[in-house]
Amino acid sequence: MILDTISIINFKNICDEQLTLTPGINCFVGNNGAGKTNILDAVHYLALARSMQTLSDNQVVRHDEESFIIDGKFNSDGGRIEQVVCGYTRRSGKTLKRNGKEYDKLSDHVGHFPIVVVSPADSALISDSAEERRRYINRLISQIGRQYLAALIRYNTTLQERNKLLKTSPSEEMLLIYDQMLDMAATAIYNRRKEVIAQMRPIVEEYYKLLCGGRETIGLDYRSELDSATLGELLLASRQRDFVNEFTSVGVHRDDIIFTIGDYPLRKYGSQGQQKSFLIALKLAEYQLLAESSGERPILLLDDLFDKLDMGRVAELLRLVGGESFGQIMITDCNKHRLQRTLGEAGAEYQLFHVTNGKVEL
Ligand SMILES: Nc1ncnc2c1ncn2[C@@H]1O[C@H](COP(=O)(O)OP(=O)(O)O)[C@@H](O)[C@H]1O
Numbered sequence: 091m092i093l094d095t096i097s098i099i100n101f102k103n104i105c106d107e108q109l110t111l112t113p114g115i116n117c118f119v120g121n122n123g124a125g126k127t128n129i130l131d132a133v134h135y136l137a138l139a140r141s142m143q144t145l146s147d148n149q150v151v152r153h154d155e156e157s158f159i160i161d162g163k164f165n166s167d168g169g170r171i172e173q174v175v176c177g178y179t180r181r182s183g184k185t186l187k188r189n190g191k192e193y194d195k196l197s198d199h200v201g202h203f204p205i206v207v208v209s210p211a212d213s214a215l216i217s218d219s220a221e222e223r224r225r226y227i228n229r230l231i232s233q234i235g236r237q238y239l240a241a242l243i244r245y246n247t248t249l250q251e252r253n254k255l256l257k258t259s260p261s262e263e264m265l266l267i268y269d270q271m272l273d274m275a276a277t278a279i280y281n282r283r284k285e286v287i288a289q290m291r292p293i294v295e296e297y298y299k300l301l302c303g304g305r306e307t308i309g310l311d312y313r314s315e316l317d318s319a320t321l322g323e324l325l326l327a328s329r330q331r332d333f334v335n336e337f338t339s340v341g342v343h344r345d346d347i348i349f350t351i352g353d354y355p356l357r358k359y360g361s362q363g364q365q366k367s368f369l370i371a372l373k374l375a376e377y378q379l380l381a382e383s384s385g386e387r388p389i390l391l392l393d394d395l396f397d398k399l400d401m402g403r404v405a406e407l408l409r410l411v412g413g414e415s416f417g418q419i420m421i422t423d424c425n426k427h428r429l430q431r432t433l434g435e436a437g438a439e440y441q442l443f444h445v446t447n448g449k450v451e452l
C-alpha cells in the first residue's frame with residue numbers, strides 16, 4: 091500500500107498541509123516539537139482511524155479549532171486507487187470514509203490499510219506491565235482477522251458480568267453458565283495468541299540476527315494460565331477464592347508475553363541497544379504477518395530513527411527495509427546531516443521534507 095497524497099487540516103500543530111509522497115523512503119527532518127511525529131500520526135489515522143500515541147480524538151484537534159480532517163489517496167499493491175478520509179468534530183465525533191462511502195463500523199476499516207510503527211514509545215512494551223503486551227498482541231491479531239476481535243469483546247463483557255455477579259452471592263448454576271461462556275471465548279483467544287506468537291518467534295529471531303550480527307539468542311514466549319488446564323477447570327478450582335475476592339482471578343486477561351535475551355529477562359539484562367533492536371525485530375515480524383494477511387505491503391513508520399541506535403545499526407536497518415519485501419517508508423529525525431549521511435551509506439534513494447512549526451516544505 092502506497093500513500094500517494096495526503097491533506098491534513100487542523101491536526102495538532104498542522105494547520106493546512108498538502109503533501110505528495112514517494113513510493114519509497116520519505117524523510118521528515120526538523121527540530122524537536124516541529125511536527126514530524128504529528129505527520130506520521132495523521133497517516134496512522136488514515137490506516138487505523140486512531141492516534142498511534144495514547145491520545146484521544148479530542149486531544150489531536152488543533153487547539154482552538156472545532157475539527158480536523160485528514161484526506162489520503164492510496165495506491166494499493168494490486169493497482170487500485172483508494173481514497174480514505176478521516177474527520178472528527180468536537181461536537182459530533184468521528185467519521186471515516188473509504189472511496190466516498192462512510193463506514194457503519196470503524197472496525198470494518200481495520201486490516202485493509204496495514205501500517206507498522208517503530209517509535210521510542212515502543213519501549214513501554216518491555217518496561218511496562220503485561221497489560222501493555224496484551225494490548226499490543228490484541229491489536230495485531232485483530233488486524234489479521236475478524237473473529238479474534240469478536241471473541242475478545244465477548245470475553246471482556248462476560249468477564250465484567252461475572253465480576254458483577256460475584257458480588258451478589260449467585261447460585262452455582264448461574265455461575266456455571268458464565269464459566270462456560272468465558273471458557274469458550276478464552277479458548278479461541280488462547281489458541282490464536284499461541285499460534286500468532288509461534289509464527290512470530292522465528293521471524294523475530296531472524297531479524298534480530300540480521301540487525302545485531304547474531305551474537306545473542308533472544309526469545310519470545312507466550313505465558314498463560316491456560317497452558318496447564320482449560321479455563322472451565324481453572325474457574326472451578328478458584329471459585330471459593332473468587333467469591334471471597336469478588337472478582338475473577340484466572341483467565342486470559344492475565345496472559346503475558348515474556349521477552350528474553352540469552353534466557354534472561356530482556357528488561358533486566360538487555361542493553362538499551364539490544365532492547366531497541368529486539369523491538370525493531372518484533373515490529374518487522376509484525377510487518378511480515380500483516381503483509382501476508384492483507385496481501386499488501388504495510389506502510390512503515392520509523393519515528394525518531396536514531397533513537398538508541400548508532401549509525402552502523404541504522405544503516406543496517408535501512409538496508410534491510412530497503413529490500414523488495416518492504417514498501418513505502420516514512421522516517422523522522424531531528425538531524426538532517428546525520429540522516430542523509432546514513433541513507434547515503436545504505437545506498438538508499440529518498441525524498442526529504444523539512445518540517446518547521448507544523449509547516450512542511452520540500
Ligand atoms: N492539539 C494540538 N494543537 C496544537 N498543537 C499541538 C497539539 N498537540 C500537539 N501540538 C504541538 O505539536 C508539537 C509536537 O509535535 P511533534 O510532531 O511531536 O514534534 P516532533 O517534530 O518533535 O516529532 C508541539 O509543539 C505541540 O505543542
Ligand SMILES: [Mg+2]
Nearest residue numbers: 126127394422
Ligand atoms: Mg517526534
